[in-house]
Amino acid sequence: MPEKIIPDIVVGRLPIYLRALQRMLEENRRVTSSQELGERLGISAAQIRKDLSQFGEFGKQGTGYSIEFLADQIKKILHVDQVWDMAVIGAGDIGSAVARYQGFANRGLRVAMIFDNDPSKVGSQVGPFTVKDIKTIKDSVREAGIKVAMIATPSQTAQEVAEELVSSGVRAILNYAPINLNVPEDVKVQYIDPVIHLQRMTYYL
Amino acid sequence: MPEKIIPDIVVGRLPIYLRALQRMLEENRRVTSSQELGERLGISAAQIRKDLSQFGEFGKQGTGYSIEFLADQIKKILHVDQVWDMAVIGAGDIGSAVARYQGFANRGLRVAMIFDNDPSKVGSQVGPFTVKDIKTIKDSVREAGIKVAMIATPSQTAQEVAEELVSSGVRAILNYAPINLNVPEDVKVQYIDPVIHLQRMTYYL
DNA sequence: TAGATTGTTAATCGATTAACAATC
DNA sequence: TAGATTGTTAATCGATTAACAATC
Numbered sequence: 265m266p267e268k269i270i271p272d273i274v275v276g277r278l279p280i281y282l283r284a285l286q287r288m289l290e291e292n293r294r295v296t297s298s299q300e301l302g303e304r305l306g307i308s309a310a311q312i313r314k315d316l317s318q319f320g321e322f323g324k325q326g327t328g329y330s331i332e333f334l335a336d337q338i339k340k341i342l343h344v345d346q347v348w349d350m351a352v353i354g355a356g357d358i359g360s361a362v363a364r365y366q367g368f369a370n371r372g373l374r375v376a377m378i379f380d381n382d383p384s385k386v387g388s389q390v391g392p393f394t395v396k397d398i399k400t401i402k403d404s405v406r407e408a409g410i411k412v413a414m415i416a417t418p419s420q421t422a423q424e425v426a427e428e429l430v431s432s433g434v435r436a437i438l439n440y441a442p443i444n445l446n447v448p449e450d451v452k453v454q455y456i457d458p459v460i461h462l463q464r465m466t467y468y469l
Numbered sequence: 470m471p472e473k474i475i476p477d478i479v480v481g482r483l484p485i486y487l488r489a490l491q492r493m494l495e496e497n498r499r500v501t502s503s504q505e506l507g508e509r510l511g512i513s514a515a516q517i518r519k520d521l522s523q524f525g526e527f528g529k530q531g532t533g534y535s536i537e538f539l540a541d542q543i544k545k546i547l548h549v550d551q552v553w554d555m556a557v558i559g560a561g562d563i564g565s566a567v568a569r570y571q572g573f574a575n576r577g578l579r580v581a582m583i584f585d586n587d588p589s590k591v592g593s594q595v596g597p598f599t600v601k602d603i604k605t606i607k608d609s610v611r612e613a614g615i616k617v618a619m620i621a622t623p624s625q626t627a628q629e630v631a632e633e634l635v636s637s638g639v640r641a642i643l644n645y646a647p648i649n650l651n652v653p654e655d656v657k658v659q660y661i662d663p664v665i666h667l668q669r670m671t672y673y674l
Numbered sequence: 675t676a677g678a679t680t681g682t683t684a685a686t687c688g689a690t691t692a693a694c695a696a697t698c
Numbered sequence: 699t700a701g702a703t704t705g706t707t708a709a710t711c712g713a714t715t716a717a718c719a720a721t722c
Contacts, residue, residue, distance in 0.1 A: 273713075279668035283647060297679065305649060309679090310715055317681055325680045326722040343671045350667075357569050361562035362663065367647055371664045372671065411674055412667065436670035438663060442488060442572055444510060452673055454666035458567065458643060459576045461659035462555075462617065463484035465641035466548045466577065468657055469616055478689075502703065514703090515691055522705055530704045531698040 274315050278338050280305060281312065285335040286370070297328035344372025351405050351413040351434070353425050355380035355388075355395045358440050359416035364391035373412065377404060381421070398425075405432040412436045419443040426453075479520050483543050485510060486517065490540040491575070502533035549577025556610050556618040556639070558630050560585035560593075560600045563645050564621035569596035578617065582609060586626070603630075610637040617641045624648040631658075 284304055288296060298309040298316075316322055316334075319341050323329040339345040352363050355378050363378045378390055381398040388395050396404060405413070413434045415422050422441035429437060435451055442457045489509055493501060503514040503521075521527055521539075524546050528534040544550040557568050560583050568583045583595055586603040593600050601609060610618070618639045620627050627646035634642060635656055644650055647662045 271713075275672050276669050278672070279665045282668070283662070283665065284649070287648065299679080308715065310717095311713090313679090313681065314714080321681065323680050324722055325720070326678050328679065341672065342668045343674055344668055348667075348671060348674075357566035361566040364562050365663070367662070367664060371668070373664060373667055412671070414663070435674055436667070438666050438670075443492065444489070452670040454670060456661055456663065456666065457488070457572070458570070458619070458661065459572060459578060460484040460488065461643050461661065462553075462578055462641070463487070463547045463549055463576070464481050465643075465657040465659060466553060466617070467480050467483070467546065469548055469553075469640055476689075504703080513691065515693095516689090518703090518705065519690080526705065528704050529698055530696070531702045533703060 268318070270318050274318055275342075277307070277311075277315055278342055280307075281315075282335060282338045282342065282344075285331050285338070288331050289335065293331055295328050296331050296334075298323075300328075339372065342372070346372065348373050348412045349376035349408060349410050350374065351376060351401070351408075351410050351429070352378040352416060353380075353398065353401070353413060353429070354378075354416035354418075354440075355382075355385050355390050356416065359414075360390045362414055362416060362440075363393055376408060376410065379404075381417075401425075401428050402432045405429065405434060410434060412438075414438045414440065415445075416440045473523070475523050479523055480547075482512070482516075482520055483547055485512075486520075487540060487543045487547065487549075490536050490543070493536050494540065498536055500533050501536050501539075503528075505533075544577065547577070551577065553578050553617045554581035554613060554615050555579065556581060556606070556613075556615050556634070557583040557621060558585075558603065558606070558618060558634070559583075559621035559623075559645075560587075560590050560595050561621065564619075565595045567619055567621060567645075568598055581613060581615065584609075586622075606630075606633050607637045610634065610639060615639060617643075619643040619645065620650075621645045 298312040302309040302312050322334050322337050350373055352359050352375055363375050368374050377396060378393045379396045379398045379401055385395050386397045411434060413429050415425055417425055419441045422443050423445060426437060426445045426447055430447055430451055437453045439445055439453055439455050445453050447453055489506060503517040507514040507517050527539050527542050555578055557564050557580055568580050573579050582601060583598045584601045584603045584606055590600050591602045616639060618634050620630055622630055624646045627648050628650060631642060631650045631652055635652055641657045643659050645661050650658050652658055
């Protein structure tokens with residue numbers, strides 16, 4: 265029996281739902297409905313129900329969804345019912361900010377190490393981490409079993425760093441360098457480039 | 470005659486095309502084709518041609534596109550043939566990194582000012598900027614005619630900052646706080662939350 | 675029970691792709 | 699000219715929405 269393939273666009277909305285649910289939990293809410301969730305997020309209630317139905321039945325007719333239960337289920341689906349250690353490559357402004365970022369807590373991810381190629385940075389402290397030499401990526405990342413990494417180097421070095429990471433066992437890369445990476449098919453890449461988002465808005469100005 | 474409405478998803482790809490074209494220019498390339506561009510970006514050649522055809526005819530049969538010409542045209546379409554001044558709110562790790570970011574150069578955007586509400590930060594230097602008091606947002610932003618802002622405050626203050634910005638004339642907001650903002654319809658918001666991107670990948674691990 | 679809301683089906687809507695005449 | 703590549707149309711594919719029976 266072939267496993268059902270979930271559209272990537274659906275997977276992409278689950279983290280949005282999860283974030284909203286966790287916020288509701290902080291507000292000490294207990295239950296919600298597809299309609300309420302949809303209004304908060306600007307997504308139709310039908311779409312939320314449809315998305316969730318791809319993975320199972322999580323609600324109750326008449327009453328809606330237990331926020332805690334649904335959040336737990338989505339965490340399981342996204343594999344963030346565990347904590348993934350991450351490597352950060354590049355200890356410049358962006359890499360350092362990411363390494364110190366408090367926003368990973370309770371969301372299934374944590375920074376475990378940070379690397380740079382600048383001898384004057386290697387050995388220095390960034391938040392709770394001592395910057396490691398980029399030459400040691402392979403050993404450190406492989407030994408720690410790290411599968412997730414963030415690239416925050418200049419564009420010129422991003423591709424070679426990506427290849428290093430992949431050959432060290434990394435399977436998911438979040439790339440802050442404004443350049444497209446070529447990686448094997450089974451490696452996932454996501455991009456964060458503020459300019460891309462900004463230019464998407466200046467069109468309407 | 471009603472102006473043709475361009476799908477948002479098409480607008481969203483233009484910055485990607487532009488970034489690739491500018492990189493080709495740096496490589497001293499002169500012409501490219503929809504096929505080559507598509508291969509670099511993992512997008513079909515047909516889609517690129519279809520997207521561009523929404524805005525005009527920019528290529529030549531048999532030879533393809535002048536990289537410089539096409540880049541200039543896309544810049545005009547996205548309104549980044551000018552430079553937009555931006556305000557950054559929040560002078561923590563992320564706000565400071567953004568204020569110092571070199572990646573805005575030549576892409577139609579530049580940081581003009583940065584604000585914080587912490588008295589110990591107000592007056593200090595962040596890159597080339599002196600941190601301003603958040604209380605002065607309204608006057609400073611309005612007077613400078615700023616239309617674009619980036620929010621890099623804690624989640625709790627993001628919504629009220631957004632309202633302040635909107636009432637000061639801002640029409641495009643890039644939000645680094647992991648929370649959905651409620652703004653008037655004619656104000657654009659984009660979100661950057663690394664965790665959203667990461668969780669989208671852990672699904673496949 | 676009556677009201678509310680789910681999960682799901684079918685209909686609609688929109689986006690992507692394939693194909694090709696036009697033409698550089 | 700022959701080869702290459704565009705811009706565009708029609709066909710395909712996929713995603714969203716509307717509607718409602720089921721049921722808490």
